[in-house]
Amino acid sequence: MIxxxxxxxxxxxxxxxxxxxxxxxxxxxxAVIGRSGCGKSVLLKHIIGLLRPDKxxxxxxxxxxxxxxxxxxxxxxxxxxxxxxxSALLDSLSVGENVALGLTENIRISRARVREIVLEKLxxxxxxxxxxxxxxxxxxxxxxxxAVARALAVNPxxxxxxxxxxxxxxxTARTINELMLSLKKKIRITGxxxxxxxxxxxxxxxxxxxxxxxxxxxxxxxxxxxxxxxPIVQRFVKGGGKY
Amino acid sequence: MNKGFIESVFGYIGGVCLFLWTIITKLYQVPRSFKxxxxxxxxxxxxxxxxxxxxxxxxxxxxxxxxxLQVGGYMPxxxxxxxxxxxxxxxxxxxxxxxxxxxxxxxxxxxxIGTMKVTEQIDALESLAxxxxxxxxxxRFVSGLISLPILxxxxxxxxxxxGGLCAVLLFDIRPIVYIExxxxxxxxxxxxxxxxxxxxxxxxxxxxGTYYGFTTKGGAEGVGKAATKAVVSxxxxxxxxxxLIAWIVF
Numbered sequence: 305m306i307x308x309x310x311x312x313x314x315x316x317x318x319x320x321x322x323x324x325x326x327x328x329x330x331x332x333x334x335a336v337i338g339r340s341g342c343g344k345s346v347l348l349k350h351i352i353g354l355l356r357p358d359k360x361x362x363x364x365x366x367x368x369x370x371x372x373x374x375x376x377x378x379x380x381x382x383x384x385x386x387x388x389x390x391s392a393l394l395d396s397l398s399v400g401e402n403v404a405l406g407l408t409e410n411i412r413i414s415r416a417r418v419r420e421i422v423l424e425k426l427x428x429x430x431x432x433x434x435x436x437x438x439x440x441x442x443x444x445x446x447x448x449x450x451a452v453a454r455a456l457a458v459n460p461x462x463x464x465x466x467x468x469x470x471x472x473x474x475x476t477a478r479t480i481n482e483l484m485l486s487l488k489k490k491i492r493i494t495g496x497x498x499x500x501x502x503x504x505x506x507x508x509x510x511x512x513x514x515x516x517x518x519x520x521x522x523x524x525x526x527x528x529x530x531x532x533x534x535p536i537v538q539r540f541v542k543g544g545g546k547y
Numbered sequence: 548m549n550k551g552f553i554e555s556v557f558g559y560i561g562g563v564c565l566f567l568w569t570i571i572t573k574l575y576q577v578p579r580s581f582k583x584x585x586x587x588x589x590x591x592x593x594x595x596x597x598x599x600x601x602x603x604x605x606x607x608x609x610x611x612x613x614x615x616l617q618v619g620g621y622m623p624x625x626x627x628x629x630x631x632x633x634x635x636x637x638x639x640x641x642x643x644x645x646x647x648x649x650x651x652x653x654x655x656x657x658x659x660i661g662t663m664k665v666t667e668q669i670d671a672l673e674s675l676a677x678x679x680x681x682x683x684x685x686x687r688f689v690s691g692l693i694s695l696p697i698l699x700x701x702x703x704x705x706x707x708x709x710g711g712l713c714a715v716l717l718f719d720i721r722p723i724v725y726i727e728x729x730x731x732x733x734x735x736x737x738x739x740x741x742x743x744x745x746x747x748x749x750x751x752x753x754x755x756g757t758y759y760g761f762t763t764k765g766g767a768e769g770v771g772k773a774a775t776k777a778v779v780s781x782x783x784x785x786x787x788x789x790x791l792i793a794w795i796v797f
Contacts, residue, residue, distance in 0.1 A: 340683070352674050378676035392671035394663070407676040454675070511559075 305330055306351060306462065306496070311360035312518075313346055321348050321516030323360070327464075333488050333495035335509035336541065337502065342515050344498040345389065348464050351375045351496070352384055358413065365461070384412060385455025389467040391447040393439045399426070399433030401452050401457045406458045408430040428490070429483060445476035456491075463487070465497045469504045502541055514540065557561020558797050566684075573678070573685040583686035583694075591687070592694030596701065602647055603640070604704040610634050615718045624720050631710035636717050636741045637797065640703040642789050648695060649781040653756040656687055658779035660760025661770040669761075684757040691753025694748060698747035700781025721779030740796035747788045755781040 306328040313321040320343040324425045338344050349355040349361050353369045362369040364380055369478045372380060372481050393402045403422045407413055422435055429449040434442070444451065448468060455463055468484065469477035487493060499505055505512050505526070514522040514537050522529070522537045528539060555588040594726065614630040622630075660683055661668050672679045707729060757776040763769045 349670070352671055354673055374678075379676075381674060381676040386671070388667045388671055388674075390667050392667040394668055394671070395661075405672075405677065409677045411676070458675075 305363075305365065306336075306494075307363040307365070308347070308351070309361045311350060311412075312363065313343070313350065313355065313432060314358060314526040318538070319518060321357075321360075324515065324519055325522065326520050328494060329448050329495055329511075330436070330494055331492055333484070333497060334513060335497045335499055335505035336513050336515055336520075337499060337505050338490060338515035339540070340500055343518060344515055345466050347515065348386070348454075348466050348498050349522065352386055378410075381398065382406070382431055382458050383461045384409045385452075385458070385463040387448065387455050387463065387465045387468055389434055389470055391444075391451040393447055393454070395439045396441070397432075398435065399442070400440065402439065402450060403435070403454045403457050405454065410458070413497040421457060424451075424452075425429060425456050428456065429453045430486070433440045443476075448472070448476075448480050449483065452487070456487070456524070461494070462494045465499070467499055467501075468497060468518055469499065469501045477504065478506075480523045484508045486530055516540075552586040562762070563754070563758055565759065567754060569680050570684050570688050572579035572756075574689070576685065577689060578679055580686050580689075581683065582679065583585065583791050584689050587686045587690035588694055591648070592698060593651050595651055595694070595698060598647055598651065599644055599698050599702050600705050602643060604709040606639055606643055606702075607631060607706030608713040610639065610706070611713040612717065615714065619718070625724050625728040625731060627718070627720060627733040628710070628725045631707060631714075631716060632729040632733065633737065635703045635706040635710075636737045637793075638789075641699045641741045641744040641748060642785070644647075644699045644702045644745065645695065645752070645785045645789075646782060649748070649752050649776055652691070653752050653759075653781040654754025656753065657759040657763070658770055658774040660684075660757060661671075661763030661773040663744075664667065664761065664763045665766055665769060675728040680700040681741040681759075684761065687757050688750075688753040693749070695726040695749030695752070695789075696742050696745040699742060703741070703780055708715050736796060740792065743796065744789060744792045747792060748785050751784045751788060752781050755784065756774075 308324060308326045310317070310320050311324040322349065324337070326334075336344050336347060346355060351359055351364065351369070353372065353455060353520070356370050365383065367380060368518065369377070369380070394405070397405070400419075400422045403417045403425055407418050407421060426435060429450050429452050431446060434446070437448065465484065468480050472480060481504050485495065486503065487506070488495060495508070497505065497508055509526060510522065512526055513520045516536055521532055522532060524532065529537060531539065611627060611631050615627055661785040663683070669679045672682055711722060711725050713724055714725045757779045758775040759780075
């Protein structure tokens with residue numbers, strides 16, 4: 305389980321998170337929604353330990369992320385796969401090498417087994433025969449899929465998506481939504497989706513939490529989000545459109 | 548002097564030292580990063596070889612030409628080889644190789660790592676439990692230390708050859724006289740001092756390139772600035788260390 309308690313973070317005097325608390329239950333997908341620049345990606349970076357909170361704690365499987373030593377943090381990160389907004393694939397490596405990176409750098413494993421896992425994960429995201437391609441040869445949607453395959457390579461317990469449908473056309477965005485949903489059903493992975501795309505949030509999430517002014521102001525099921533009388537949530541949801 | 552300026556200077560020096568220390572603490576993982584280091588030696592060393600060879604050839608030729616022209620009438624023919632050998636081994640070989648590689652490699656290291664930083668590739672490495680300093684900076688640092696002395700030796704040999712061509716073709720000096728001249732008044736510390744400079748320049752080039760890459764901020768503009776700063780600072784430090792080592796060794 306991931307538990308965030310009273311998280312504070314500011315950058316150059318600009319308060320981004322102001323006492324954020326959130327629980328992500330095992331096996332569920334939680335969408336964190338909010339306007340651009342409200343601190344959603346900052347929240348994700350705290351969960352994987354890329355940023356240290358000014359105040360508050362992030363607990364992952366009972367471990368306080370900010371108190372972990374570097375090697376302990378790296379062990380914890382192997383339990384979490386991250387799909388970055390820009391996909392963040394290493395363009396000096398091929399598709400297969402990108403997917404294999406977490407394995408080859410962290411686990412003693414034979415080349416044959418690595419290849420097997422790479423092909424299995426690429427097949428899971430419905431990308432076959434692309435392992436030798438360069439990253440520059442892929443479309444935006446394919447890059448997102450490779451990023452998902454890379455995140456899944458070490459069989460993580462959690463997968464964190466940072467704006468997975470941003471900058472994609474509606475059809476590709478829907479394909480990525482379907483992929484996230486099918487992964488949830490196939491491998492029962494716990495997920496956090498940070499997004500401002502309400503279509504995506506309603507489609508993949510079991511729970512939706514709204515981040516506003518540095519805090520979670522609403523946390524409920526997709527149905528509760530649609531029926532809430534909270535004016536801020538309503539305005540955001542209606543502005544975001546219906547699925 | 549302005550307090551902010553002093554703070555920023557000490558902040559910069561502290562930042563570079565801290566970054567260097569972080570790389571040093573990863574050096575024990577060299578065997579694990581062997582393939583990455585070899586890849587960097589290929590890219591940094593072998594990639595720089597053509598330009599180093601071309602520049603060194605002309606550098607040797609012009610050194611021989613000027614030496615013959617300026618003092619040709621006052622010195623024996625065999626001393627032309629000696630003048631070329633001393634100029635190249637002590638000064639020109641390491642310095643020009645250092646400056647050429649600084650221009651080519653420092654900027655490319657800063658731009659490559661800087662682009663990775665602004666496109667979240669370094670965050671992605673962290674999220675995959677891969678230490679970016681161990682994966683990106685340390686192999687480039689080690690390959691800088693290995694590549695520069697090797698490139699410098701090649702540069703000096705090509706320079707000797709260029710000087711010989713000039714001596715034989717333009718000044719009718721017999722090849723054997725020129726070659727014998729290369730050995731006149733040779734002291735081993737001239738070679739080792741030059742190679743020490745090359746080692747130091749390799750250190751500076753890799754350190755500045757990776758440091759500015761890892762501290763890149765913003766987007767494309769930030770990457771451009773990082774590349775420029777890497778070349779400028781590497782070039783200045785090369786000239787500083789050139790003087791410092793000359794002062795200590797010779």
